[in-house]
Structure formats: C-alpha cells, structure tokens
Amino acid sequence: MRQSKTESAVSALSLAGIGEKLGTTQWIAIVFAVAISAVLFGASGSDGAYFQAFEFHYNPYAWLALIAVVVNLTLLILIGKLKAKSDEIVWFSMFITCLFAWATAEFFVRISAGPTTFLFWNSFMAVPVMVMPITLYMFALSYTNPKQARHIWTIIPLFGAAACLIMFDLRTGLIDRSTEAGVIPTPWNGLVQPGPYHNVIGLWIFALAVLGIVLLAQFRRRTLEPMLRKQAGLFIVALMLPLVFGILSETILPAIGVTYLEPFEVVTTAVTGVIIAFGVMRYRLLALDSLLVAENILETINEAVIGVDPELGITYANHGAQRLLGYSQKQFSKLRFTDFLSQGWDEKALKQVLFGTEGTTKKNEF
Numbered sequence: 422m423r424q425s426k427t428e429s430a431v432s433a434l435s436l437a438g439i440g441e442k443l444g445t446t447q448w449i450a451i452v453f454a455v456a457i458s459a460v461l462f463g464a465s466g467s468d469g470a471y472f473q474a475f476e477f478h479y480n481p482y483a484w485l486a487l488i489a490v491v492v493n494l495t496l497l498i499l500i501g502k503l504k505a506k507s508d509e510i511v512w513f514s515m516f517i518t519c520l521f522a523w524a525t526a527e528f529f530v531r532i533s534a535g536p537t538t539f540l541f542w543n544s545f546m547a548v549p550v551m552v553m554p555i556t557l558y559m560f561a562l563s564y565t566n567p568k569q570a571r572h573i574w575t576i577i578p579l580f581g582a583a584a585c586l587i588m589f590d591l592r593t594g595l596i597d598r599s600t601e602a603g604v605i606p607t608p609w610n611g612l613v614q615p616g617p618y619h620n621v622i623g624l625w626i627f628a629l630a631v632l633g634i635v636l637l638a639q640f641r642r643r644t645l646e647p648m649l650r651k652q653a654g655l656f657i658v659a660l661m662l663p664l665v666f667g668i669l670s671e672t673i674l675p676a677i678g679v680t681y682l683e684p685f686e687v688v689t690t691a692v693t694g695v696i697i698a699f700g701v702m703r704y705r706l707l708a709l710d711s712l713l714v715a716e717n718i719l720e721t722i723n724e725a726v727i728g729v730d731p732e733l734g735i736t737y738a739n740h741g742a743q744r745l746l747g748y749s750q751k752q753f754s755k756l757r758f759t760d761f762l763s764q765g766w767d768e769k770a771l772k773q774v775l776f777g778t779e780g781t782t783k784k785n786e787f
Contacts, residue, residue, distance in 0.1 A: 474541035476534040482609035483531035489524035489691040493517050496698050508570055509563040513701070516556035517694050519549035524687050531610050536601040539611045544599065547590050550622070551583040553690075554629035557660065560697070561633035564656070565640040579629075586625060589618075596622060623667060630664045645728075645737050645754050648704050655700035659693045731776060733758040733768065 496517045503510060526545035533539040558579070563570040590596040595618045597603070603614035634657055641653035666689045725745045728737030738746075738753040746761070759768060 474538050476538050477529070477532040478534045480531045480610050483528050485685060485688050486524050486528035486531055489687045490521065490528060492691045493521040493524055493694060496694050497521060499698060499702070507563075508567055509560050510701070512556050512560040512563050512570075513697060516553060516560060516697075519553040519556055520687070520691055520694055522546075522549040523553065524691065527687050533610060536604045536611070539604055540599055540601065540613075543613060544591055547587045551586045551590070551625070552580075554626045555579045555583055557693075558629040558633045561636045561656065561660070564653075565636045582625070586622065590622075626667060627664065630660050634660050634664070643750055645735075645750065652700050652704040655696055655704075659696035659700070662693050662696070663690045727753075727758070729758045729775065731772070733771065733775075 497514065500510065500514050500517065523546055526542055526549070529542035530539055530546070533542060559570060559576070562575070569575065586596070591599065593616075594600075594603075595616045597616055597619060598614040605612040605614055637653050637657045637660070641650050641657070644650060644653070663686075666686065725742035726737070726739045727735055727742050730736050735753045735756050735758060738748070738750060743749060743753070748756070759766065759771070762771075
C-alpha cells in the first residue's frame with residue numbers, strides 16, 4: 422500500500438525528484454526559466470529608470486533574513502534527499518520554497534540603499550507571502566485527509582484568492598501604498614505604508630493557519646497511534662508559531678507602540694519549517710504512510726474495525742466500531758478487547774488465536 426501511494430503521489434504531484442535523473446524537456450525548461458530571469462535582470466540593470474534597483478548598503482538587520490535563507494535552503498536540500506515524495510511532503514517543499522523566496526527578497530530589501538531599490542525588491546515578496554498560507558494549509562489537509570487534498574475545488578479557489586491578493590497588492594493602493602512617498606523609514610530599512618485593506622493579508626494568513634491547526638487537532642484526537650499523535654502535536658506547534666507571532670507583531674504590540682518585531686517575522690516562520698522537518702524525519706513520515714493510508718480507508722467503510730495490541734488493549738477503533746458499540750475513540754483507548762467478550766474466553770487462548778503466541782510485539786486488526 423505504501424508503494425502505491427508513493428507512486429501515485431510522485432506521478433501526480435512530485436517536485437523535482439532529486440534522486441531521479443532529469444529528462445531533456447526538464448533541462449530545457451530549467452535553462453529557459455533561468456535565461457528569462459537573467460534577461461530581465463540584465464535589462465533592468467541597463468535601464469536608467471531601474472538602475473537604482475541594484476544600489477545596496479550594509480544593514481545589520483539583513484543578517485536575520487540571510488539566516489532564514491540559509492535555514493530554508495538547508496531544509497530544501499534535506500527534503501529533496503528523501504527517496505519518495507508523498508503529497509504532504511510536496512506541499513511542505515512548496516512551503517519551504519515560498520519561505521526561501523520571501524527570505525531572499527527580504528534580504529535585498531534590508532540592504533537597499535534607497536526607496537527605488539527598496540520597492541523593487543519588496544515587490545518580490547508578494548507572491549511567496551500570499552501563496553505560503555495555502556501550502557501550509559494544504560500540507561495539513563494532505564497529512565490528515567489525502568483524498569480531500571486532491572479535490573480540484575479545494576485548490577482552485579485558494580490560488581484564485583492568492584492571485585487576487587497579489588494583483589491588488591502590486592497594482593493598487595488598497596493593500597499597500599507601494600510608492601516612494603509611501604516608504605516609511607525604520608531602523609531595519611523601511612516599511613511600506615499600509616493601505617485601507619492591509620489587514621486582509623493578516624486575515625488570509627490567520628484563517629488558513631487556524632484551519633490547518635483544526636485539521637491536525639482533529640486528526641490527533643482521532644488517532645490512537647502514539648507516533649502519529651506525537652507527530653501531529655509537533656505540526657500543531659509549528660503552525661501556531663507564526664499565528665501567535667503575527668498576532669503579537671501586527672496587532673497587540675503596535676497598539677502599545679512596539680513595532681520593531683517585523684524583521685523577525687521571516688526568521689520565526691523559518692522555525693515553523695524546521696519544526697515540521699524535524700517531525701517528518703524524527704517520526705519517519707514516509708514510514709508511516711501505510712498507517713495514514715490504512716486509517717483513511719478504514720474511516721470511510723461502514724464495517725466495524727478494532728485494532729488490539731499483544732496485551733489485548735484497544736489501539737484503534739474506526740467510525741463503524743464507534744457507531745456499533747457506542748464508544749468514542751478516547752473511551753476505546755481505556756478498554757481492553759476482553760471487555761466485549763463473554764466470560765468463557767481464556768486470555769491465553771485468545772492471544773494464541775490472534776497473535777499465534779501468548780503475546781508478540783505486533784498488533785492485529787479485525
């Protein structure tokens with residue numbers, strides 16, 4: 422089952438498979454993309470109107486963004502070395518890519534020598550900042566419910582909204598006033614004056630982060646597998662970090678005159694990536710794929726399925742079992758299989774039937 426899921430995920434959504442050779446068309450596409458970028462940057466460098474986009478000076482706050490760049494690049498390399506890409510790994514890779522792009526743009530913003538340079542590089546942050554919440558939410562959805570995550574009507578509205586946010590941010594003054602007159606001097610090299618609908622960005626990030634946390638919390642409450650519970654708990658902490666920091670830096674602290682936390686936003690969000698990567702590798706997400714797939718299948722069938730350990734303790738009960746026997750998942754975790762049998766059963770004989778011995782290290786489901 423793990424192999425089939427991995428193969429379908431790689432064929433459907435795989436990022437560049439680091440362990441596989443790139444095909445001819447892939448190399449052509451990559452070279453073409455690099456060439457287009459090089460031509461545009463070269464043209465901007467030779468155009469007098471945009472020449473100031475490459476005027477820089479030293480700013481110590483740039484070190485924060487540079488740290489985030491290095492951290493996210495390291496995470497991309499580590500994730501890229503995984504031999505297989507499940508859906509959640511692909512979405513997590515996209516999240517780290519957004520963080521890397523955001524941190525890189527912010528580094529150049531911090532070392533910009535004037536408002537023209539500042540605005541040029543600040544515009545590069547729009548796409549990763551608007552897309553990043555989608556990738557984080559889709560990671561949580563793919564982890565907890567892969568089937569729903571592949572639904573096209575989940576993805577299209579989210580990316581459509583992100584496209585609208587990007588367009589209105591860059592082409593109007595509704596979200597940010599991206600003009601030289603709208604650049605507010607700060608110790609970390611400037612801040613764009615917010616527009617009347619600037620809080621929409623915060624609401625966008627907040628809503629998708631909360632939805633992701635809800636999905637992970639429901640999954641953690643539903644599953645009885647200890648490793649999955651620990652892993653989901655780590656992911657919840659990871660999603661809460663930018664949420665809590667965003668509330669502090671964008672609402673509570675500015676209300677009392679504290680505005681110096683903005684340069685730390687990209688570093689804090691990078692910590693989210695580190696925690697998720699740790700959860701993926703520490704609890705072997707790919708090794709648990711079969712558990713995730715099996716659990717999702719068992720939750721959709723009407724038949725009752727109960728999992729027991731060698732001591733006959735109940736480790737899993739699907740919705741069918743909960744409906745049939747009238748117990749919640751939490752209540753099942755406190756019961757033993759023998760609680761549902763007549764007194765005529767002998768535990769030693771039952772273990773022999775289920776496990777082939779009086780007790781082994783494996784679990785059974787029936």
